[in-house]
Amino acid sequence: MKKAKDKNTESKILEAAKSVFQTKGMDGARMQEIADKAGINKAMLHYYFRGKQLLFEAVFKNAFSLLSPQLNTILNDESSIEDKIKNFTNNYISFITKHPYLPNFIFQELNRNPEFISKIQKSIGFPSIEKFKKQLNIEIEKGILIPIKAEQLFINILALNIFPFIASPLIKAITNTDNNSYEQLIEDRKIEVSTFIINSIKQK
Amino acid sequence: MKKAKDKNTESKILEAAKSVFQTKGMDGARMQEIADKAGINKAMLHYYFRGKQLLFEAVFKNAFSLLSPQLNTILNDESSIEDKIKNFTNNYISFITKHPYLPNFIFQELNRNPEFISKIQKSIGFPSIEKFKKQLNIEIEKGILIPIKAEQLFINILALNIFPFIASPLIKAITNTDNNSYEQLIEDRKIEVSTFIINSIKQK
DNA sequence: ATTTTTGCTAACCATTTGGTTAAACTATAC
DNA sequence: GTATAGTTTAACCAAATGGTTAGCAAAAAT
Numbered sequence: 001m002k003k004a005k006d007k008n009t010e011s012k013i014l015e016a017a018k019s020v021f022q023t024k025g026m027d028g029a030r031m032q033e034i035a036d037k038a039g040i041n042k043a044m045l046h047y048y049f050r051g052k053q054l055l056f057e058a059v060f061k062n063a064f065s066l067l068s069p070q071l072n073t074i075l076n077d078e079s080s081i082e083d084k085i086k087n088f089t090n091n092y093i094s095f096i097t098k099h100p101y102l103p104n105f106i107f108q109e110l111n112r113n114p115e116f117i118s119k120i121q122k123s124i125g126f127p128s129i130e131k132f133k134k135q136l137n138i139e140i141e142k143g144i145l146i147p148i149k150a151e152q153l154f155i156n157i158l159a160l161n162i163f164p165f166i167a168s169p170l171i172k173a174i175t176n177t178d179n180n181s182y183e184q185l186i187e188d189r190k191i192e193v194s195t196f197i198i199n200s201i202k203q204k
Numbered sequence: 205m206k207k208a209k210d211k212n213t214e215s216k217i218l219e220a221a222k223s224v225f226q227t228k229g230m231d232g233a234r235m236q237e238i239a240d241k242a243g244i245n246k247a248m249l250h251y252y253f254r255g256k257q258l259l260f261e262a263v264f265k266n267a268f269s270l271l272s273p274q275l276n277t278i279l280n281d282e283s284s285i286e287d288k289i290k291n292f293t294n295n296y297i298s299f300i301t302k303h304p305y306l307p308n309f310i311f312q313e314l315n316r317n318p319e320f321i322s323k324i325q326k327s328i329g330f331p332s333i334e335k336f337k338k339q340l341n342i343e344i345e346k347g348i349l350i351p352i353k354a355e356q357l358f359i360n361i362l363a364l365n366i367f368p369f370i371a372s373p374l375i376k377a378i379t380n381t382d383n384n385s386y387e388q389l390i391e392d393r394k395i396e397v398s399t400f401i402i403n404s405i406k407q408k
Numbered sequence: 409a410t411t412t413t414t415g416c417t418a419a420c421c422a423t424t425t426g427g428t429t430a431a432a433c434t435a436t437a438c
Numbered sequence: 439g440t441a442t443a444g445t446t447t448a449a450c451c452a453a454a455t456g457g458t459t460a461g462c463a464a465a466a467a468t
Contacts, residue, residue: 009445027231028316031426041447043428052426071378104315110373111308112232117377129379146403151379151389152396158375159367164359166370169314171362173321174275175333175355185355192356199350200404213415235456245417250457 010048012038014058017045021059022101025108029056057119060109063102064120070095071127074157081139082198085157089194092161093186103162129154145201153201160193214252216242218262221249225263226305229312233260261323264313267306268324274299275331278361285343286402289361293398296365297390307366333358349405357405364397 016038020029031052035042049055074088096103110116120126133150140147164171164186172182220242224233235256239246253259278292300307314320324330337354344351368375368390376386 024316025229025231025312027229030424032424042426043448044446046427047445075378104312107370107374108229108308108312111370112228114373117373121377127378148400149389149392149396151375151381152393152400154379155368155371155375155389155393156364156397156400158371159363160360162371163363163367166311166315167359167362167366169318169321170311171355171359173325174279174331175358177355185353185359188353189356189359192353193360196352196356196360196404200400204408234454236454246456247418247458248416251415256456 009038009040009044012040013045013048013055014062017055018059018062021056022063022105025105026052026056026112060106060116061120061123063106065125066099067102067106068125068127071158072125074154075127075129075132081136081145082202085197086194088157089161089197090190093190093193096162096165097186100165103165107166143203146203148201157197160197161189164189213242213244213248216244217249217252217259218266221259222263222266225260226267226309229309230256230260230316264310264320265324265327267310269329270303271306271310272329272331275362276329278358279331279333279336285340285349286406289401290398292361293365293401294394297394297397300366300369301390304369307369311370347407350407352405361401364401365393368393 013034016034017029020034020037024030029052031045032042034055035045038044045052045055049058070088070092073091074084077084077087079087129150132154136145136148136150136153139145168182171177172179177185217238220238221233224238224241228234233256235249236246238259239249242248249256249259253262274292274296277295278288281288281291283291333354336358340349340352340354340357343349372386375381376383381389
């Protein structure tokens with residue numbers, strides 16, 4: 001029998017495309033490699049997605065839709081800023097450990113195609129800083145936290161959590177750390193990062 | 205006259221190659237575009253550098269040799285940790301503002317070709333954390349700073365300084381910041397970041 | 409002055425690449 | 439059972455791409 005369809009062809013394509021695009025980027029990816037990885041004929045890629053560009057956008061949107069809810073846990077959750085930082089740091093590091101190519105892929109392609117942002121910005125659930133800003137200012141007024149601009153704090157939280165995954169080859173080299181030790185270093189950051197931030201912004 | 209040589213051809217090529225490679229990456233760059241930008245024939249690229257790969261490596265090493273001394277100011281300078289953080293933060297942000305594509309380029313290509321690290325690691329002046337580690341531990345013992353692992357502090361310093369340049373398209377979108385305001389945000393970080401770090405690690 | 413070397417260009421080449429097409433195969437509708 | 443619509447493949451195509459070559463022109467060496 002030919003139509004085994006152990007799996008939907010479309011999703012086999014998406015999975016293969018994700019793997020190739022995320023490791024090689026839009027320009028480095030080859031349609032043939034995606035087809036091979038999916039175990040199908042190259043023409044199928046055009047049959048299901050109209051071409052490289054659209055297939056890529058499908059993969060990108062998919063990747064971003066994974067990242068978005070993660071960001072929204074700092075921005076829109078109901079708990080206190082301190083709790084949100086602790087939670088986000090812990091969760092995000094676990095999340096990326098499961099999707100190691102994701103941050104690199106997103107930032108790379110976003111820098112290469114700035115117009116992508118406007119395409120996804122319209123989609124529902126796109127993160128916004130507004131609520132976080134209000135909440136932060138209230139906690140500052142109450143004297144819980146020391147004064148800091150919401151944008152700066154937000155950048156700092158993202159930076160401390162995301163950067164180690166983007167810069168890992170360089171950091172490993174500079175700190176003379178092998179893969180195993182680096183994994184441990186990252187694991188330690190689940191608490192390291194949140195105490196580092198809280199230390200800095202909590203009123204004593 | 206033909207041999208005007210208003211400028212060394214080799215350096216014209218390097219400059220053009222740098223501009224194209226840093227904005228489009230190894231895979232996205234086109235030899236013809238580099239030649240056009242340098243105002244020379246494509247064959248010259250092969251005459252001076254043996255091909256795309258070697259031309260790329262020349263550009264990459266060049267870029268890294270700019271970044272290296274910057275990192276060494278935190279790692280090897282003689283002043284106190286606190287002063288080094290203040291200096292580095294201030295200097296690095298000015299530095300990148302002049303070379304906005306540099307961090308993205310380096311991390312992108314380092315992730316794509318992990319073997320690059322071993323190539324440049326041998327070159328003199330490659331940053332190492334050893335001295336910084338010893339100095340930090342001394343200051344911790346003296347009670348100037350609270351306990352923190354050198355690797356973690358180093359990652360945090362880099363993260364807070366470099367990340368805003370890598371993630372700018374996303375951060376601009378989430379925080380609803382236009383280019384001008386973002387520039388201001390970055391400018392503010394020259395002191396914002398160092399106080400944020402010092403706040404967190406200084407013994408009170 | 410003339411030979412040799414170096415710098416440079418136009419034209420060309422082989423391969424790769426995204427994309428297309430016509431035909432075959434499969435499942436479903438009638 | 440046969441027509442119909444959806445799915446898949448092999449073969450093909452045009453454009454792009456990194457690289458090469460043969461020859462010219464300008465310096466440098468003799």
